[in-house]
Amino acid sequence: MRLSAPIYHLKRKAKRLSREVGIPLHDALDRVAATQGFSAWSLLAAKAATATPANRLFPQFQPGDLVLVGARPGQGKTLMSLGLAVEAMRSGHRAAFFSLEYTEKDVLDRFRAIGVDLAGFEKLFEVDCSDAISADYVVKQMAAAPRGTVVVIDYLQLLDQRRENPDLTVQVRALKSFAHDKGLIVVFISQIDRSYDSSLKPCPDLDDVRLPNLLDLKLFDKTCFLNKDEVQFRIAS
Structure with a gap:
């Protein structure tokens, strides 16, 4: 459809x-x-x-994956990430959403936007909007998370905005190791640079990820980029 x-x-x-x-x-x-x-x-x-992009993409993920979901504002990257969390919960797994951008009410409103009633996923979902969110914080909060849990981080470029937090590369490497060891799926929502021109290519890609600080994008196992009705999913080679 x-x-x-x-x-x-x-x-x-x-x-x-x-x-x-x-x-x-x-x-x-x-x-x-x-x-x-x-x-x-x-x-x-x-x-x-029954026919959402998240529904089609979720079976492509494996425990231990580090996933990047990127798009310009208003193109649905947050809704896509929440959709992946919903698919995890429909499969009986847990999901968590860590946001440095939204309030808890904002997150619940986004669920309503995709027609999901969280009452049907009692005790499977948690949202955390603490200003202290960092890789260490996520690792601590998810220490007891069972294998297969989907952890969404909103968003990549804000993780090292506080001076006391480690460099972005250090944090992403830590979360990659944590995901691998625990069998979690960690999804990073990412901003796309304003220089991206949709008239030149239908979807952004890794070259368009906004990186105010250095980061090795090869750390990500899988990527999903969105623009309008286009969704491009890739597995790292």
């Missing part, structure tokens, strides 16, 4: 339509669904839930 826009954009469109036309939201959702070839929003949502 290929929608004309991400599902969260379609929801926003329905909310605007509801306000502008003065109809109930559920009617507006059904009207938007009709533009995508579905007779009702519930059918669109059910189909989308």
Whole structure:
């Protein structure tokens, strides 16, 4: 299934339509669904839930993987990463989201944007928005995490913003070793440099990762880059 826009954009469109036309939201959702070839929003949502990029990508990951998810702002890198966490939980694994960017409410709002009710994953998910987040902090908090846990870090470029934290390379190496030893999947959300030009290539790649400080990008086992409807997944050679 290929929608004309991400599902969260379609929801926003329905909310605007509801306000502008003065109809109930559920009617507006059904009207938007009709533009995508579905007779009702519930059918669109059910189909989308089983055909997301995260649903297709998650089986490619293995315990011990270090994954980079990168995109320009507003292209869905956070939603993709949360989608991977959801896929882990649907498989019976735990997931954790460490954010130096969002509040806990922001994170919960993002779950709602992808149509996920966390009540269905009781005790499988945790969110941590501490200002103290660093590699050492994540290792300490995840010391007892079982094999297969997905750990999302939001985001890569903020890990060494505090002077007392080690260099970015040191932290990423530490988390790579930790992921390997514990059998975790560690996903880094990454910014993309403003110089990326989508008219030259459909998706950014490692050359476009914004690196204010040095980092060996070969440390990542797998990468996922997004731009508009394009998703490019690669396994490191």
